[in-house]
Amino acid sequence: MNIFIADRQKKVRNALKILLSKHPGWNVTGMAKDPDELEKELHNQNPNVLLLDWSLGNTLSNDLLESLQSTHPDLIIVIMSGNPDIRKQAKTAGVDLFINKLDSPHSLISTLNACERKIEQKNTSTQEHLPLK
Helix, strand or coil, rough: EEEEEEEECCCHHHHHHHHHHCCCCEEEEEEEEEHHHHHHHHHHHHEEEEEEEEECCCCCCCHHHHHHHHHHCCCEEEEEECCCCCCHHHHHHCEEEEEECCCCHHHHHHHHHHHHHHHHHHHHHHHHCCCCC
């Protein structure tokens, strides 16, 4: 599974990269510190999952989410925030999953395992509909 990390704090990006790189089969394909860098780098990468800090920039606008969802329709977006009240806003905005930054690393791993299962189910479904050669 290819994962892209977008967080304004370098320490958070680096810590996530170290944590996720230890998991077999998971690859951090890129990182971004702001919306401009995110949009630019996503076009150069092929991630399955985007870990996106809700407050990227200063505020995460619905325009950014709409842009990401339209240009990368298969991308699973996981919103990260230290504010648990953001979960409802994220769900309303149509993101796939939410992780509280204050939760344990185990919660993040569980969430990403759910992403991996979702990707596997999609791949299986796609293969079932391919024509026989």
